[in-house]
Amino acid sequence: MTELLLHTADELHKLPRTGRRAVVMTMGALHEGHATLIRTAREQAGPEGQVVVTVFVNPLQFGAGEDLDRYPRTLDADLSIAEEAGADAVFAPAVEEVYPGGDPQVRVSAGPMGERLEGATRPGHFDGMLTVVAKLLHLTRPDLALFGQKDAQQLALIRRMVTDLNFPVEVVGVPTVREEDGLALSSRNRYLSPADRQTALALSRALFAGRDRLAAQAALRARAEAAPATDERASALARLGEIRASADAHAVSAACAGLPDAVRAAAGHVLDDAARSEPPLVLDYLALVDPKDFTEAGPDFTGQAVLAVAAKVGTTRLIDNIPLEFGAHS
DSSP states (O other): OGGGEEOSHHHHHHSOOOSOEEEEEEOSOOOHHHHHHHHHHHHHHOTTSEEEEEEOOOGGGOOTTSSTTTSOOOHHHHHHHHHHHTOSEEEOOOHHHHSTTSSOSSOOOOTGGGGSTHHHHSTTHHHHHHHHHHHHHHHHOOSEEEEETTSHHHHHHHHHHHHHTTOSOEEEEEOOOBOTTSOBOOGGGGGOOHHHHHHHHHHHHHHHHHHHHHHHHHHHHHHHHHSOOOHHHHHHHHHTTOHHHHHHHHHHHHTTSOHHHHHHHHHHHHHHHHTTSSSOEEEEEEEEEOTTTOOBOOTTOOEEEEEEEEEEETTEEEEEEEEEEEOOOO
16 A cells, blocks of 8 residues: 555646545544445446545644544555555645645635534634545545545535535445444544443434434324314313323324424433533533534524534544524424
């Protein structure tokens, strides 16, 4: 694999192209989540295509006090994982290669979406992320670019940039990969002690609790749609002496409203319990948002949504999310 390790733009541009080129951008410290991205890229590019993996720890997206210096660098292991997953080349440039004039004076702005959730906690993070993604898209010139849905806000912003700035590339989102206990795979998981990890499991449990609440409420809604709980129906049931059925009809009808709030509440209960754990989970945010702009979903929201959470356990900050689908109200 070492002969396919590239360090400069000139080496990358001399790499012969075969078929469609797919790129997977990483900051290294590859794990099974990255391997899944690379395998998916291999499938999408096809046997005649080409898969390029980038490994670059981008200083622009780390704020003051964040873990840039401590971020793991494991290039030899990364090369092995990339090769086994089907990569044809790994582009691992130095900072000076990507930013030859030092910090770039012209950067991509993430706009209002980049100021919400992760952007509110990490000002400037998404500007730095989009700037390096734009540069790497220019350098690698792919037909496809694959990104994990675990970083849902990042994926949404990259899609918006590609659309707004007319990048000739197809952006493909790949579902989050989880460990057996539900924890989303992350390069930062290695920082967790055994006790930290037990607390950190609350992130995925909270998301799953929200998902389960949505499924339960949606089942009640389906019952309501099959047998509408009108006042006339309830009164008729009551006249037949079926008081319990009458109450059930009203309960089913009530279950059809406020689903987003119920989902948030179910997830919040799990996180509240984790805040009392040892070590405690320190919540940054829990949000149910529209993936088009990452604004909060209102009580009557319908369509695709993202339930997202971010929290610190010890000194390690973790994020997670799941996609949800809210049906139209009857």
